[in-house]
Amino acid sequence: MDPIIILQAGVATGTVLLFATIGEILAERSGILNLGVEGMMLIGAMTAFSVTIATGNPWLGLLCAMLAAGLLSQIHAFITITLQADQVVSGLALTFVGTGISLVLGEGLSKAGTVSLLPNFSIPLLSQIPFLGPILFTKQSVLVYIGYLFTPLTWYYINHTRPGLNLRSVGEYPSAADSLGINVFRLRYFYVFVGGMLAGLAGATISLAVAPGWFSELTTAGQGWIAVGLVIFAQWDPVRAMFGSYAFGALRRLILDIQGPTVLLGFDNPFYYNPYWGFFLQMLPYAFTVIVLVIGSREAIRKRLGAPAALGNPYIRGERGK
Amino acid sequence: MAEASLQKKKTGFKIRLEPRLEEPPGWFPLFVSLLAIVIALILGGVVISAVGGDPIRSYQHIARASFGDSGVLSDTIVKATPILLTALACSVAFRMKLWNIGAEGQFIMGAWGASAVVLAPILAEETPRWFFLFVMALAGMLMGAFWGFIPGYLKAKFNVNEIISSLMLNYIAVAWVNFWIFGVWSEGGFQMSPKFPENAWLPRLLEYASAYPAFRGLTTHAGLLLGIAAALIIWLIVYRSRWGYEIRLIGDNPQAANYAGINIAANVIAVMMLSGALAGLGGMSEVSGVVHRLQTSPLAAGYGFTGIIVAWLAKLNPLAIIVVSVFFGALILAGREIQPSGIPKMIQGIILVSLIASDFLLRYRIRITRGEE
Numbered sequence: 001m002d003p004i005i006i007l008q009a010g011v012a013t014g015t016v017l018l019f020a021t022i023g024e025i026l027a028e029r030s031g032i033l034n035l036g037v038e039g040m041m042l043i044g045a046m047t048a049f050s051v052t053i054a055t056g057n058p059w060l061g062l063l064c065a066m067l068a069a070g071l072l073s074q075i076h077a078f079i080t081i082t083l084q085a086d087q088v089v090s091g092l093a094l095t096f097v098g099t100g101i102s103l104v105l106g107e108g109l110s111k112a113g114t115v116s117l118l119p120n121f122s123i124p125l126l127s128q129i130p131f132l133g134p135i136l137f138t139k140q141s142v143l144v145y146i147g148y149l150f151t152p153l154t155w156y157y158i159n160h161t162r163p164g165l166n167l168r169s170v171g172e173y174p175s176a177a178d179s180l181g182i183n184v185f186r187l188r189y190f191y192v193f194v195g196g197m198l199a200g201l202a203g204a205t206i207s208l209a210v211a212p213g214w215f216s217e218l219t220t221a222g223q224g225w226i227a228v229g230l231v232i233f234a235q236w237d238p239v240r241a242m243f244g245s246y247a248f249g250a251l252r253r254l255i256l257d258i259q260g261p262t263v264l265l266g267f268d269n270p271f272y273y274n275p276y277w278g279f280f281l282q283m284l285p286y287a288f289t290v291i292v293l294v295i296g297s298r299e300a301i302r303k304r305l306g307a308p309a310a311l312g313n314p315y316i317r318g319e320r321g322k
Numbered sequence: 323m324a325e326a327s328l329q330k331k332k333t334g335f336k337i338r339l340e341p342r343l344e345e346p347p348g349w350f351p352l353f354v355s356l357l358a359i360v361i362a363l364i365l366g367g368v369v370i371s372a373v374g375g376d377p378i379r380s381y382q383h384i385a386r387a388s389f390g391d392s393g394v395l396s397d398t399i400v401k402a403t404p405i406l407l408t409a410l411a412c413s414v415a416f417r418m419k420l421w422n423i424g425a426e427g428q429f430i431m432g433a434w435g436a437s438a439v440v441l442a443p444i445l446a447e448e449t450p451r452w453f454f455l456f457v458m459a460l461a462g463m464l465m466g467a468f469w470g471f472i473p474g475y476l477k478a479k480f481n482v483n484e485i486i487s488s489l490m491l492n493y494i495a496v497a498w499v500n501f502w503i504f505g506v507w508s509e510g511g512f513q514m515s516p517k518f519p520e521n522a523w524l525p526r527l528l529e530y531a532s533a534y535p536a537f538r539g540l541t542t543h544a545g546l547l548l549g550i551a552a553a554l555i556i557w558l559i560v561y562r563s564r565w566g567y568e569i570r571l572i573g574d575n576p577q578a579a580n581y582a583g584i585n586i587a588a589n590v591i592a593v594m595m596l597s598g599a600l601a602g603l604g605g606m607s608e609v610s611g612v613v614h615r616l617q618t619s620p621l622a623a624g625y626g627f628t629g630i631i632v633a634w635l636a637k638l639n640p641l642a643i644i645v646v647s648v649f650f651g652a653l654i655l656a657g658r659e660i661q662p663s664g665i666p667k668m669i670q671g672i673i674l675v676s677l678i679a680s681d682f683l684l685r686y687r688i689r690i691t692r693g694e695e
Contacts, residue, residue: 035485039671075675078679079675079678079679083678083679083681083682084682084685085678085679085681085682086678088421088485089634089674089678090675090678092423092630092674093631093671093674093675093677093678094671094675095671096627096631096667096670096671096674096675097668097671097672097674097675098671099664099667099671100664100665100667100668100669100670100671100672101369101664101668101671102664103664103667103668104369104373104664104665104668105373106664107373107664221493222489222490222493225486225489225490226490228485228486229483229486229490232483232486274505275504276500276501276504276505276508277501277505279497279498279500279501279504280497280501282493282497282500283493283494283497283498286490286491286493286494287490287494289486289490290476290482290486290487290490290491293476293482293483293486293487294476294480294482297480297481297482297483298480300481301480301481
């Protein structure tokens with residue numbers, strides 16, 4: 001129950017949610033709600049693990065995971081952008097398909113043994129900083145470090161670059177964007193693809209770094225859905241998404257650690273003596289997601305913030321649109 | 323036709339999409355759904371052969387293992403029963419564009435509620451059977467409705483996205499049941515409750531084998547009757563009642579409903595509770611008709627998720643749901659023996675994808691014209 005270790009592991013675990021949440025933020029900012037994150041993450045985790053077993057090269061596994069999940073996301077893009085179908089149902093379908101395909105192709109992978117994982121290392125100097133050094137910069141996976149760079153970069157990209165402006169315009173007011181010569185359809189396809197790739201990266205982060213291996217549906221255990229919930233809590237802002245992701249990561253780690261010691265806060269630890277009380281701990285991430293949703297939704301009502309205006313609506317050229 | 327378009331390709335045939343101005347003919351939606359299933363089976367076959375299986379033998383196996391004789395047909399119906407109830411649950415909510423994807427959790431909580439009547443125990447073991455079953459069904463529906471109430475209330479009060487909240491409650495429901503069967507109600511340390519007394523079992527066909535020998539060994543249980551009755555009642559509510567009219571109006575045009583003075587928030591909560599109660603009844607029927615004890619793995623088997631697909635495939639029509647759930651019961655039953663084990667799940671997903679994609683044909687017509695314009 002060392003707080004440093006919990007936070008250190010929490011940052012690593014939270015990196016999974018970070019990639020998935022920011023990917024979903026990018027897709028939703030372009031106006032496309034993709035509920036298939038869980039399915040895309042599973043495809044990513046399965047692909048990363050099996051390619052790494054086959055080739056011995058985790059980087060190749062990572063790349064294939066991102067491409068596979070990106071490809072899967074294009075089904076959703078085609079159905080919702082070109083065929084203009086309901087985004088909710090299509091996203092659900094994507095989760096079913098992703099889960100199903102990864103179970104079929106991942107059959108037997110759980111017994112496949114160990115693979116070479118992505119490297120862990122400490123960063124000189126930075127790891128010497130008191131408190132933050134051991135948490136953030138000591139023996140973390142390379143993907144965790146990529147995650148640190150990732151949040152400020154996407155924040156800057158969305159809010160302070162030309163392509164980021166185009167992205168926001170397509171999600172807020174597609175017909176205006178269209179009249180300015182921005183290709184709404186192509187941008188939406190692109191950002192759904194990016195979101196898919198990031199979900200694949202999130203899956204690969206699980207199977208190659210945070211909790212190595214393939215455990216069928218339990219590999220993700222609903223983290224894709226938590227990511228969708230975090231997007232709402234984050235109000236479509238990558239920086240808030242980062243804090244949310246790491247907090248959830250720390251919570252997951254805390255739940256594991258709290259069941260270990262015999263004495264907890266000076267009392268006999270009920271989770272140690274009656275392990276089945278641990279199921280209440282297992283509920284916590286999901287209960288917290290609901291609580292976080294309530295907070296995010298109340299805030300949105302109060303501040304009159306909200307989702308990108310065109311989120312969930314197909315863009316139909318020539319129709320009197322938003 | 324295809325030949326003609328090939329020949330004339332040089333002169334420029336053009337495929338154009340036009341929005342349909344009038345409703346397509348009545349047989350057309352059914353045709354499109356069937357088309358979607360056929361396409362999905364073909365796509366599924368491609369994946370099966372990609373992993374080294376034989377798609378035609380897999381499908382033949384599914385057909386034989388689910389409709390081959392009265393025994394397996396009965397098993398198919400047993401599998402179809404929980405799907406029927408969860409699909410009904412989804413259909414009422416979806417009709418209002420309320421995305422309850424928590425039928426899985428509501429189903430599990432329903433099973434827990436029904437089990438609590440036996441295990442707490444609320445009723446003594448020698449209670450008359452009809453009363454036992456009645457209380458169990460009531461408890462299952464109450465727990466399911468409660469589990470539907472939570473996301474409904476959060477949606478109505480705080481505008482919380484019901485997709486995510488109802489889904490999160492699925493995981494919580496599984497952990498809740500695990501808590502009881504690993505701890506309080508565990509049978510000798512095993513991860514299941516003791517078997518229920520027979521008074522708490524829904525009647526099965528095989529009980530009447532002495533009067534009707536054809537029923538020997540058939541496990542079809544009275545949950546099917548509950549399901550069919552529920553389908554009829556839901557059909558009456560949705561299409562023949564004032565409440566159903568409100569539900570459909572909110573689903574089609576919430577603004578108009580608001581102007582018409584319909585209380586949307588109250589309807590959100592009520593419909594989520596109705597939906598949860600139906601799924602909860604499904605959980606009761608499964609635990610009392612099939613499993614006969616509280617145990618996680620046979621209950622949390624994804625019936626709630628299959629219900630989503632079935633509801634959509636049946637175009638949310640309660641009577642069509644009866645037919646479609648039998649088809650999916652067959653898929654799940656036969657799928658148990660097929661390797662790799664993920665195939666039924668994958669086929670279900672592909673069916674839903676091709677179904678949504680094909681809905682496009684209901685809104686647009688494809689017109690092939692000469693590209694002279």
